Amino acid sequence: MTKLNPQRQKLVIVGNGMVSHRLCLRLVESGALQTYDVIVLGEEPRRAYDRVHLTDFFKTRSVDPLYLCDDDWYRDNNITLHTGTAVVSIDRETRVVHSSDGIARSYDRLVLATGSAPFVPRIENDDVEGVFVYRTIEDLEAIIEHASRASSAAVLGGGLLGLEAAKAALDLGLNTSVVELADRLMPTQLDAEGGAVLRRKIEELGIRVYPGERTAACLGETTLSGLLFASGEVLNTDMLIISAGIRPRDELARSAGLNVGERGGIVVDDTMATSDPNIYAVGEVASFDGRCFGLVAPCYAMVDVLVGQLAAGEDSRFSANTPPTALKLLGVEVGAFGDCFARGDHTDTAKAVGGIFPGQPPKREKTAMDTAALFANKTKIALAANVLLRAKTHGRLTAGKLLRLESGVCGPWHDGRRGPCGRRQ
Numbered sequence: 326m327t328k329l330n331p332q333r334q335k336l337v338i339v340g341n342g343m344v345s346h347r348l349c350l351r352l353v354e355s356g357a358l359q360t361y362d363v364i365v366l367g368e369e370p371r372r373a374y375d376r377v378h379l380t381d382f383f384k385t386r387s388v389d390p391l392y393l394c395d396d397d398w399y400r401d402n403n404i405t406l407h408t409g410t411a412v413v414s415i416d417r418e419t420r421v422v423h424s425s426d427g428i429a430r431s432y433d434r435l436v437l438a439t440g441s442a443p444f445v446p447r448i449e450n451d452d453v454e455g456v457f458v459y460r461t462i463e464d465l466e467a468i469i470e471h472a473s474r475a476s477s478a479a480v481l482g483g484g485l486l487g488l489e490a491a492k493a494a495l496d497l498g499l500n501t502s503v504v505e506l507a508d509r510l511m512p513t514q515l516d517a518e519g520g521a522v523l524r525r526k527i528e529e530l531g532i533r534v535y536p537g538e539r540t541a542a543c544l545g546e547t548t549l550s551g552l553l554f555a556s557g558e559v560l561n562t563d564m565l566i567i568s569a570g571i572r573p574r575d576e577l578a579r580s581a582g583l584n585v586g587e588r589g590g591i592v593v594d595d596t597m598a599t600s601d602p603n604i605y606a607v608g609e610v611a612s613f614d615g616r617c618f619g620l621v622a623p624c625y626a627m628v629d630v631l632v633g634q635l636a637a638g639e640d641s642r643f644s645a646n647t648p649p650t651a652l653k654l655l656g657v658e659v660g661a662f663g664d665c666f667a668r669g670d671h672t673d674t675a676k677a678v679g680g681i682f683p684g685q686p687p688k689r690e691k692t693a694m695d696t697a698a699l700f701a702n703k704t705k706i707a708l709a710a711n712v713l714l715r716a717k718t719h720g721r722l723t724a725g726k727l728l729r730l731e732s733g734v735c736g737p738w739h740d741g742r743r744g745p746c747g748r749r750q
């Protein structure tokens with residue numbers, strides 16, 4: 326058990342997700358533990374794991390390969406970790422947090438790294454058995470258990486995570502459908518042409534796609550038997566996996582009177598400070614310039630800024646560049662380079678799904694990798710191509726990865742490299 330020294334500063338971190346773990350790692354590396362006694366309070370029943378690779382759990386059925394550090398890493402580094410402990414309120418006057426274990430803990434500095442929760446749209450009768458979200462190990466355990474008694478699944482949401490969930494459902498041997506409110510898959514990344522190509526590729530995998538459908542109600546008395554769309558159509562299904570976006574978990578900050586963004590998230594400045602100078606927010610829950618970030622790379626960039634501020638005495642600042650990001654997708658390679666929605670000149674904008682260029686019929690089918698090579702000599706996306714090559718070197722961009730690069734801006738790349746504690750970081 327770590328002995329707390331009252332002379333030192335107390336740094337309390339709320340949440341033990343990927344960003345909280347990265348923060349602890351960087352605090353250790355920076356020598357900040359000489360100044361701070363660090364306590365981490367995490368609501369989930371286990372220590373931090375790699376949520377980016379959560380879907381691997383379907384294959385391995387074990388959390389072990391996903392853990393971001395060994396069991397004793399926190400203790401060995403003099404960090405006190407309490408799992409299964411939710412912080413329920415913050416008293417900013419007395420600088421105390423109250424948690425579900427009934428203990429009040431004081432802080433000098435508080436960091437909120439509470440992440441996001443799945444967004445669940447309003448659907449009538451959605452409390453029947455067989456309706457799931459897709460965020461934690463417990464969610465996946467529940468999906469696996471129900472799938473053993475099911476033959477079909479529908480995924481609500483045709484975005485990146487929805488398609489990842491659909492692939493998982495397919496791999497579980499379920500007859501799988503994807504229901505998307507917009508008129509095409511991946512509407513944030515792809516235009517109509519790109520979306521149509523992607524739909525064809527996904528249907529070739531045996532997944533049915535229902536674009537432009539709003540799910541109005543779940544059918545079934547106690548257990549799900551189907552979905553009723555607003556159009557009046559019915560889709561028979563034994564289970565529903567909702568993957569319709571995320572919402573920042575800012576409830577703690579709201580009740581403590583911290584400023585929150587119009588669209589949610591805890592408002593931070595470019596040093597990651599909230600409206601209370603003793604409280605910081607990092608990760609998916611932080612709202613910078615009116616925007617929350619749902620990808621791990623910008624969240625890790627926030628950690629570097631905060632550690633610079635807290636430990637190194639640096640005047641480090643966060644900027645909202647969109648870094649290149651890799652996500653995983655169904656054995657279909659999708660590359661989006663430059664501004665996907667730009668018109669006209671294709672020299673600084675290229676789009677490719679399985680190598681198809683909207684507006685420029687290809688002479689032959691190309692892979693996303695070929696596409697990058699083709700554009701590697703164009704200055705505006707040279708950086709993008711470099712990242713692709715790096716990804717290839719690391720063996721990360723295989724079939725099943727989606728690469729999305731915007732505006733040729735490069736930032737940190739989450740390539741699954743091993744961290745100092747011998748785990749993925």
Ligand SMILES: Cc1cc2nc3c(=O)[nH]c(=O)nc-3n(C[C@H](O)[C@H](O)[C@H](O)COP(=O)(O)OP(=O)(O)OC[C@H]3O[C@@H](n4cnc5c(N)ncnc54)[C@H](O)[C@@H]3O)c2cc1C
Pocket residue numbers: 339340341342343344345366367368369376377378379380410411412413438439440441459460461486489574577607608609610618619620621622624650651652653739
């Ligand atoms: C299936 C899936 C695939 C993904 N794939 C990719 C990908 O390929 N690339 C990518 O960049 N990103 C991906 N992401 C997103 C990535 O996982 C997140 O950006 C990242 O996990 C954010 O980390 P975080 O620590 O901010 O939030 P979280 O990981 O959500 O961690 C927050 C933690 O805080 C806890 N918490 C909340 N409130 C409290 C409280 N009051 N008290 C105590 N604890 C609390 C939560 O229980 C949670 O454990 C994926 C996400 C999912 C779900």
